[in-house]
Amino acid sequence: MNEHRPIPTNSPATDAAAAKRPSARNVGFCVKSMLRGSxxxxxxxxxxxxxxxxxxxxxxxxxxxxxDEAQTARVPVSLATIYNTLHQFTEAGLLREVAVDGTKTYFDTNVDDHHHFFVEGANEVxxxxxxxxxxxDLPEPPEGMEIVRVDVVVRLRPKA
Structure with a gap:
C-alpha cells in the first residue's frame, strides 16, 4: 500500500511571514505594522x-x-490598482491566490495550509x-526542481 504524504502547501518564504500575517487568533492586528513587516x-x-x-x-x-466593497466604503481606487495590490499582498505572503479556472481567481486571507471547494454556478469558494x-505517488519533479506546494480545488455542484 502506498504511504500517504502530506501535501506541501507552504514554502519557507511564506512560513517566514507567518508571524506577520493576520489570523482569526489576532483580530486586533495593526494593518500598518502588518504591511511594514511584510x-x-x-x-x-x-x-x-x-x-x-x-x-x-x-x-x-x-x-x-x-x-465593489471599496466603492461602498468610499475608497477611491481603480480596478487595476485593486489587482496590483492583491498581487503585491500575495507576493508578500499576506494573501493566497486561488485560481478556480482559467478566468476566475479569488484571494484568500487565510494563508495557512488548506485546500478549497469551489461551487460551480454559485462562484463560491x-x-x-x-x-x-x-x-x-506525487511525480518526481524534473532535475534541479523541487515541489513547493500542491493546490487542490475540489469543484462542486448541487445534486440533480
Missing part, C-alpha cells in the same frame, strides 16, 4: 484595502468584489481543513 510601504490605498480585506476575518474575495486531503 516589506510593503503602508500607502493610503494599501491601508484602506487591507482594512477592508481583513476586517471580516478569513474569507475568499475576487478583485471585482473587493472593488470555501476552505477544506488543512489535513483533510492527502496525495500519494
Amino acid at each position: 516589506g510593503l510601504r503602508p500607502t493610503r490605498q494599501r491601508l484602506a484595502l487591507a482594512e477592508i480585506l481583513y476586517s471580516h476575518g478569513h474569507r475568499h474575495i475576487s478583485a471585482e468584489q473587493l472593488h 470555501f476552505d477544506i481543513p488543512g489535513h483533510s486531503v492527502t496525495l500519494t
Whole structure:
C-alpha cells in the first residue's frame, strides 16, 4: 500500500511571514505594522484595502468584489490598482491566490495550509481543513526542481 504524504502547501518564504500575517487568533492586528513587516510601504490605498480585506476575518474575495466593497466604503481606487495590490499582498505572503479556472481567481486571507471547494454556478469558494486531503505517488519533479506546494480545488455542484 502506498504511504500517504502530506501535501506541501507552504514554502519557507511564506512560513517566514507567518508571524506577520493576520489570523482569526489576532483580530486586533495593526494593518500598518502588518504591511511594514511584510516589506510593503503602508500607502493610503494599501491601508484602506487591507482594512477592508481583513476586517471580516478569513474569507475568499475576487478583485471585482473587493472593488465593489471599496466603492461602498468610499475608497477611491481603480480596478487595476485593486489587482496590483492583491498581487503585491500575495507576493508578500499576506494573501493566497486561488485560481478556480482559467478566468476566475479569488484571494484568500487565510494563508495557512488548506485546500478549497469551489461551487460551480454559485462562484463560491470555501476552505477544506488543512489535513483533510492527502496525495500519494506525487511525480518526481524534473532535475534541479523541487515541489513547493500542491493546490487542490475540489469543484462542486448541487445534486440533480
